[in-house]
Amino acid sequence: xxxxxxxxxxxxxxxxxxxxxxxxxxxxxxxxxxxxxxxxxxxxxxxxxxxxxxxxxxxxxxxxxxxxxxxxxxxxxxxxxxxxxxxxxxxxxxxxxxxxxxxxxxxxxxxxxxxxxxxxxxxxxxxxxxxxxxxxxxxxxxxxxxxxxxxxxxxxxxxxxxxxxxxxxxxxxxxxxxxxxxxxxxxxxxxxxxxxxxxxxxxxxxxxxxxxxxxxxxxxxxxxxxxxxxxxxxxxxxxxxxxxxxxxxxxxxxxxxxxxxxxxxxxxxxxxxxxxxxxxxxxxxxxxxxxxxxxxxxxxxxxxxxxxxxxxxxxxxxxxxxxxxxxxxxxxxxxxxxxxxxxxxxxxxxxxxxxxxxxxxxxxxxxxxxxxxxxxxxxxxxxxxxxxxxxxxxxxxxxxxxxxxxxxxxxxxxxxxxxxxxxxxxxxx
Numbered sequence: 272x273x274x275x276x277x278x279x280x281x282x283x284x285x286x287x288x289x290x291x292x293x294x295x296x297x298x299x300x301x302x303x304x305x306x307x308x309x310x311x312x313x314x315x316x317x318x319x320x321x322x323x324x325x326x327x328x329x330x331x332x333x334x335x336x337x338x339x340x341x342x343x344x345x346x347x348x349x350x351x352x353x354x355x356x357x358x359x360x361x362x363x364x365x366x367x368x369x370x371x372x373x374x375x376x377x378x379x380x381x382x383x384x385x386x387x388x389x390x391x392x393x394x395x396x397x398x399x400x401x402x403x404x405x406x407x408x409x410x411x412x413x414x415x416x417x418x419x420x421x422x423x424x425x426x427x428x429x430x431x432x433x434x435x436x437x438x439x440x441x442x443x444x445x446x447x448x449x450x451x452x453x454x455x456x457x458x459x460x461x462x463x464x465x466x467x468x469x470x471x472x473x474x475x476x477x478x479x480x481x482x483x484x485x486x487x488x489x490x491x492x493x494x495x496x497x498x499x500x501x502x503x504x505x506x507x508x509x510x511x512x513x514x515x516x517x518x519x520x521x522x523x524x525x526x527x528x529x530x531x532x533x534x535x536x537x538x539x540x541x542x543x544x545x546x547x548x549x550x551x552x553x554x555x556x557x558x559x560x561x562x563x564x565x566x567x568x569x570x571x572x573x574x575x576x577x578x579x580x581x582x583x584x585x586x587x588x589x590x591x592x593x594x595x596x597x598x599x600x601x602x603x604x605x606x607x608x609x610x611x612x613x614x615x616x617x618x619x620x621x622x623x624x625x626x627x628x629x630x631x632x633x634x635x636x637x638x639x640x641x642x643x644x645x646x647x648x649x650x651x652x653x654x655x656x657x658x659x660x661x662x663x664x665x666x667x668x669x670x671x672x673x674x675x676x677x678x679x680x681x682x683x684x685x686x687x688x689x690x691x692x693x694x695x696x697x698x699x700x
Contacts, residue, residue: 397487397488397566397568398466398468398483398486398487398488399466399486399488401466401467401468401469402466402467402468405467405468405469405470406460406467408470409453409456409457409467409470412449412453412470412472413450413453416446416449416450416453416472417450419442419446420443420446420447420450423439423440423442423443423446424443426439427439427440427443445476448477448478448505449472449478451505452477452478452480452503452504452505453478454505455504455505455506455508455509456470456480456482456504456508458509459482459508459509459512460482462484462512464484464485464486465482465483465484465512466482466483466485466486466487466524467480467481467482468481468482468483468487468526468563469481469528469530469563471530474532475532476532477503477504477532477533478503478504478505479504479529479530479531479532480504480508480529480530481526481527481528481529481530481563482508482512482526482527483524483525483526483527484512484515484516484519484524484525485519485522485523485524485525486524487524487526487567487568487571488568489522490522490523490524490568490571491522491523491571491572492519492520492523492524492571492572492573492574492674492675492676493523493524493525493526493567493568493571493572493573493574494515494518494519494523494524494525494526494573494574494575494576494670494674495525495526495528495560495563495564495567495573495574495575495576496511496514496515496518496525496526496527496528496576496577496578496581496660497528497556497560497575497576497577497578497581497582497584497585498511498527498529498533498578498579498581499533499534499577499578499579499580499581499582499583499584500533500534500535500579500580501533501534501535502529502533502581503529503533503535504529507529508527508529511527511529512527514660514661514667515527515660517660517662517667517671518576518660518667518670518671518674519671519674519675520671520674520675523674523675525674528560528563530556530559530560530563531552531555531556531559531560531584532552533552533580533581534552534580552580552584553580553583553584553587553635554587556584556587556588557584557585557586557587557588557590557591558587558588558591560575560584560585560587560588560593561588561589561591561592561593564588564593564595565593572596572597572676573595573596573597574595574596574597574598574599574673574674575588575589575595575597575598575599575616576598576599576601576670576674577598577599577600577601577603578601578602578659578660579601579602579603579604579629579656580604582600582601582602582603582604582606582639583603583604583605583606583635585598585600586600586603586606586607586608586614587607589614589615589616590607590608590613590614590615591615592615593615594615594616595615595616595617596616596617596618597616597617597618597619597620597673597674598614598616598618598619598620599620599621599622599648599669599670599673600619600620600621600622600639600645601621601622601623601659601660601666601670602622602623602624602627602629602630602656602657602659603621603623603630603638603639604629604630604632604633604634604635605632605633605634605635605636605637605638605639606635606636606637606639606642607635607636607637608636608637608642609637609642609643610642610643610644611642611643611644611645612643612644618646618673619639619642619644619645619646620645620646620647620648620669620673620679621639621640621642621645621646621647621648622647622648622649622650622653622659622666622669622670623638623639623640623647623650623682624650624653624654624655624656624658624659624666625650626654626655627653627655627656628656629656630656640682646679646681647681647682648666648669648673648679648680648681648682649665649666649669649680649681649682649683650664650665650666650669650682651664651665651666652664652665652666652667653665653666653667665680668680
């Protein structure tokens, strides 16, 4: 993924955000690899000329990579702040700086991995590595946010005007929301058999995260669920985690991917960059999701599951070079493809409740249940727009079947009343 970002001529705001995500991913790899090296270095009998030489090479690689990451992080922060106005940062030469840092990261990280593999041939599980690094980050973020909350409270207490001038009240509210998000993450992790694969507080408003139930590294089947409108880590990840746990079997893994700031209701509807009526959030999220999917074990059977706006994100990710074995689009408000073949998936499945008005809008493109080549599955038990993964529904059983590779139950009727109405109104594709 990193090498695809080094051509600054192709950069757009969503590619810049993906580049920033790649730098963060490199930092996580570095942290875990250096910890692993320390463990290897303490092994009894690991000594001698070869061992000392390996240590020296790795220390040099680690030092260079840390320098690269420091440089890249400065640029990443600038790019994150200015991603929506790319013209304003091009004259600063920041794109070139980040490209150079990413190129150095690529070379040095490869040296580090190759050297460590030579002295410790056991492969480093990617999911385990990310989980360990993100759990440490979780502790550090909680300490940082608690200190920031105390600072903002003191500012409000000492200022006769409160937050009218300093805006400290809004800052405190956002900080407390992020702390709530960390609480929700920890509550899911406390269930056990969980992996924290993503944690990022650098977004403008929301904490983003991804949590797996099961071991992604060893799972034969991996599901990645992407929710839509109104989803937040603090308020939603616990419920989604329970739903995902219900669609994966023993020995399999399911990921709740809230790796983007999902559209919300309210004033954000008026902002074209964040509105649920716009596809811009899906463009940004699609790149991030593609990066995440590319990092999953190549030998696992991978299923991407998108609900509502999340289905738009999934479709965006799968129109790039990223591919999965199967994809399930639930309650989708439309995808910008002409046929199932336009998605890089072995099989495209669609689940749409007859009473789901959102799924009949075709707002973002063609209604998936009318896509040539798509397989429409039964949704019995799922009424309306939000019950597709409820326990006991045929829709949830169908998703579980796709994830495990078991037989599915097809829908009796492919076209419903909403589809007919759209045709009559001349809105069909």
